[in-house]
Each structure stands twice: as structure tokens, then as C-alpha cells.
Amino acid sequence: MAYVKQVETTTIDNYIYRKPIISIDIDGEPVKEYRRSDKGILVKKMIFLNIVTYDENDKLVSFEAIEQANKFLLSKAIDDGVLDVASISRGLLHYFSFLLDLQLAWDNDFDEDTFDEFYDEPRPEWDRFPRSKRDRQTYLYRDGLKQLVIDGEVAKTTAKNYIGSVVNFYKYWMRRGYQFNNPPFEHEVVTLLLDTNASSMKPHQKKDIHTTDLRLKFTRSSRSGGTALENLRRDLKPFTPREWTALQNVLMKSRRVLRHGDETKLHSLPVEYTQHFMICRYTGLRREEAASLHRGQIVNPEVVINDSGQEVFKKPILNLGIGDKYKSFTKTPERGNKSRVTIIPAGAMKSLYDYMQSERYQKRLIKFRSWCASEIEKGNTHLFKGDDAINPNLDYLFLTQTGKPMFLRLGDFTNKWVEVRNTVNHSLVLEHKIAGSIHNLRATFAVDLFRHMLKAKDDEGRLKFTPDIALDRVSALLGHEDRSTTMDYLKIAQDMPMGDEIYEDVLDYIGVFDDIEA
Template identity: 45%
Template sequence: MQNTKRVIKNVKGKKKLVSLAIEYCLFFLVARFTGLRKEEVASLHTGQIINPDMKKPMLMFGVGDEYGSLTKTKDGTNKSRQTVIPSAIMKKLYKYTKSPRYKKRQEKFQELCDKKREEGETAFFESVDGVDANKCYVFISATGVPFFLKLNELNNRWNEVRNTAKEVVGHDIDAVIHNLRSTFAVALFRMLLKKKDADTALAMVSGFLGHESLAITLLYLKIAEEEPTGDEIYEDVLEFLGVFDDMGELEDKLLPSEGEQS
């Protein structure tokens, strides 16, 4: 994740290798290892980012109204919940938000907010998913636009990553960003089953995902039951991004070994 990744992009009808901005690499990384929806990742702010204790492999991570970020529910409310995030990923986010690159984008964001105020565009701030000028959003474009206002752009970048991974691994990858939630659910469920009974593990995963019912979570987990390699296909995309560089010992550390205190 430290090196700039390159993806295949269609430029005027021709395939070209172009750099994939670190913001997108981090975005997809967070989505995969937290199970957050793309709207939820896109609205994260620096108030949710800490310099983690690397002795702890996993952290609890809150999203929603209580934590000042957006969640999406069927009834349109902004419910709060907690999920997990690997400390290694939190560290990457922390370092990024301290970088000159991020600070420059934050300045652009403030300039954009000032411009919107001057032009009287109150809807920019007062709509349901309006911008809070007092927040330092983690994911901001080079022109200062928060990613949650550029969801189509996220889809475009994902398609470029997916198509590039397809070229690398040699088979079709039919997955959208939302599929990363299924991948998160399956991987976490498998780890939890080492220490928990199936009902408890299912309830925990469902809570992390913010599902209204366990039935929805079960649909996610059917990827592993009906298509044993389904989640692995999505991992090909993340493998291309290099997101496993710091994750080698994560599975063993997530839950205590026999004889250790939980």
C-alpha cells in the first residue's frame, strides 16, 4: 500500500496504465477489512482515526450518528454501530491523515466550502447527506470534494482495479464494491467459529455489518457454502492492491489462543 498502484484505464478508446491514487487504495482496503458500505467509508472523518496501539491487532470502530459519520439503513435513519478494523489499517489511515498530501486536500475542501457559502448553495450543507464544513473527511478528491459526493467515481475506479486484476489473474472477476462486505463477513465468520458457536458468531458478524436480520447475513455467508471460491475471487482484486502486506498474522491474533484470557 505504500507504493503507487497502476491500473488499466480506457483513455480515448485505448488501454493505458495509469496510477491509482492512494486514496482509492486505502478506501478499498478499509471497505474489505471493516465490512462498511461504500457510503460509510466515504464519510469517515479524522475524529474517528487514532494512532493505534500495534500490540492490539484489532480495534472496535464506530460509525453512524453517534460517531459523526453516515450509515445507510432501509428506513433512512443514520443508525450507529460498531465493527472491527485491523490496527495495521488504522495505522495507515493515521499516517495518511498526517501527510502533506492529505493536508493539501483538506485545504481544497475548505476552499470549496467557502465558495459554496459565497454562492449561496445552502443545499450543499443542509441536505440529508450534506457536507459538514467543520469535519475533516478522510477521503477527499484533489479538488476538495468528499468521496460521499462522488460515489460514481468510486465505482469507476473499482472497475479499473477489477479489470486490471482480471488481466493479472487470467479469469473474469464479476464483483462490485459491495461484494467486499460479503468477503469480510465470510472471513470473519470463519475466524469466529474457531472460538464461538455458530449462532454467536453469526450474531456478531450481523451486528458488525449493521444488518436488520440474521437472514441477510446468512445470504452473505452462502458465498462460502455454495461457491467455495467465491470470496477468493474477490480477494484477487485485493491481492492486486497489495492489501495483505501487513495482514499475515491477523487471523491468528484476532482471537486468543486456548488458555489465554478473552
């Protein structure tokens, strides 16, 4: 039977860590106590890594925590005071997934009869490295990241964050005296002597700088920093019509994706993810904004009979309010969770409404209410306090199978989007591989809407919007405080290859914006 291993995450939100005092009682058993004065350390989000094995029927076979990575992540949160370790976890998730691929290749080539442990290289593990530096997992990973950037599949900033997470992970264990068979990279500690200020009795202060040779370096040119033009500012680049059509076919037609590490079998894509991605695409909402939608924001669009006797929506475009006023989240809840109103096609709203009437959603909602009651009974009231906390009185749209709000696991949306994107890249022959993230759906919405508004005409054939009015309207819908931010989307669209297609091709839904008023 074939088995598939992959790295998955477990998220724990909003808990208080208190350092225990361990003692031995009269029976020789360890006893755990806490200091009364210890109020603990608030950890808002902890993302742990696990190696999960499935059989060919997608049945769970084994689940094993990656303890070495998880101890490092805990140290970053508790000892170093890092409030959000999500970016570090993503880097280690990518690295350990890479290790699994190396192990699979090694296992496929392994021959017990010819293998000699004294001469042949060991099986790749996080702490077992080949003798040759260039063959070690860390250097192979660095070179692979660099190629992903060159190919436009990963942004420079993302790649540097990933390699930084890996370096800091190994530094953590090296400082604790962990013995590797061969070093993961060349490591040197440089001691600097810094002048102290007048309040110190010591003339100098020592600071140790840990340096390595595991760095990502990119050649620079005067114009593009060594990167192809189409890969610059990838976070703002809209999808071309052909790219979006391919992505939409996966989301709305096949609804099946290739999982990481298994390109031989398609797996079903849960409807919650297809709904989320489509909402981001057709409303311009950010990932976290769409994830926090609830029943109070969803309506059943009114249907009327037109002159041809067909059922149509009375209002093809509806308003959608988000933020504090509407009890949902925006990107920056710590700044007051600013509210705004955007637009949503009636068809998209109807799809959300129908989903919330489904038996699948009702079962999840019951589990959500049960989970909230259980957490309150346990005294975990911190989960329900603050601008970005859970409101147990709301019926959140996106819930996990166990009833937890999916905005607590935003990384899951990112992981699923990568699967959708990789499925398209694996299935179709495109001139350029699709490299955009969920955020690029927001850019696609902005560019399409701006293009349409510039072409919209009234009954007398006159343009309905000036460029300035159109730009301000799009900026307001996106929640940009400065119109220059919106301009960045449009400039990237004009500079990118095939950018003219975005302005000239009419997508299926775009006609519904005809009724927008300035």
C-alpha cells in the same frame, strides 16, 4: 501522437432548479427572469457525461459534454421527478463508452481512398446507424451485454438497467421528433383503454405504451434461471483467496491500473482509492460508509514492545464507530442514519492515520475548507443541511484534488474498482474472470470473520464461539437487522466454486481477530 478518448462524469449535488422566463429587452437582447412564487425543484444529484481526450502523457487535450445524454438526464430529474439519476447515468456511461470503442475500430479500418458514402456504412455515432438492423449500435450493444452476463462479468439486473437506460434515452429523442438516418430500434405505441373510477365523468382513460424489440432475454432452467451457478447472487459472493491476492497486489504493490479503452498503458491509482478499497475489505463497511469517514473516527494505534523486543500494536483490533452518533453516514441516512460499531485492524487504522498526516491530504483539506466557505458565501446553504449533507466542521478523510468530499462522487469509486478488476483480468489467467463489485469486499470480510470465529479456541483448547454467537456478532458488525441477511453471504460462499478455500486458507491479517470477545 496517440490520443485516448474516454467517457467521464461530472457530478453536481444539491442544487435548486428554477424554470426561467425568457424575454427580449428594448435592445433586442434576451433577458432571464424568475417567478417570485417559483420555489424551484430540488435536484439532489445530477451526473453529466463528457467525452474527454488525453494525450500519451495523460495530459488533457479536449473536454466535450455529451449534450444529448445530459439533456435527457436533466429531463428525468426535472420533468419526471427522478431523485437519483445515478443508475441511468451509469447505463449511458457504459453505452457511450461502447460507442467510443466502435468508433475506434471504424477509424482504424477507414481508408479514404476506398470509402464510398453511398455504399459503405457511416461512422458509428449516437444518431447514425447502419442500414442493417443487426449491425446497428443498439443491437450490437444488447448482444454484447447479454454475453457479459453469460460470462459472469455483469449481473442480470445491471444489464437490464443499462439496456433500459439506452431505450429510454432514444425514446426521449424520438418523442421530440428527432430525425435518425435509420431507427435505433423497432418502436411501437400501443394505446390501452382503461376503465375509470366513479369520480370521473369519462368511461375510459387512454394510456399510451411505448414498446420496442430491444430487450434482454435469458433462457431459464428450473434451478438457475439459465445462469451459471457461480454467477448467481453475485452481489453477495465473496472473493476467493486467489482473487483477493491478485486484487490486493494491484491495490498495495503496483498501484497501477488499465483505464477503460486503453489496454496498452498502465496509469497510477490514487492512494485515496487504495485506502478506501482496503477499508471496505477489512471493516465490512459499505462504499458510502467508508467514503464519509473523517478525522474524528481515526486514531493513532498505540505501539508497545513485546517479549522479543519488537514493536507491536497494543491492541491488534480497534473499534470503529459509524453513523449519526459518529457524524458519518450509513447506507440509509433517510431512515435516521443508524449508528453501529464495527472493527478495524490496527494496521489499517495506522495507514489511515499516516495518510491524514501527509502533505497530500493537508493540501486537500485546505481546499475543502476554502470550498465550504465559498459555497456558504454564495448562499448554497442547502449543501450543509440534512442527514446526508456536508458538515463543514469535519475533516473528511477522502477528498478530491479540488477539496470536495468524495462521498459526493460515489460513482468514481465504482469506476476505479472496475479498472482494478479489469487490470487483474487482463494481466492474469484465472479460471473464472473476477466479476465482483466493491460490495463483494463486504461479503469477503463477513465470510472470513465468521470462519475464523468458528475455529477460534481458548487457552484450554475449547471453541470460543458457538455458531449462533458468531453469526450474531458478524451481523452486528455488518449492521444487519436480520441475521438471515448475513446467512445469505455464508450460503453463497458455501455454494460457489472453490468456496471451501475461503474457510480453509488463512489470510495474512486473520490472526488479529484472536482477541475478539463475545
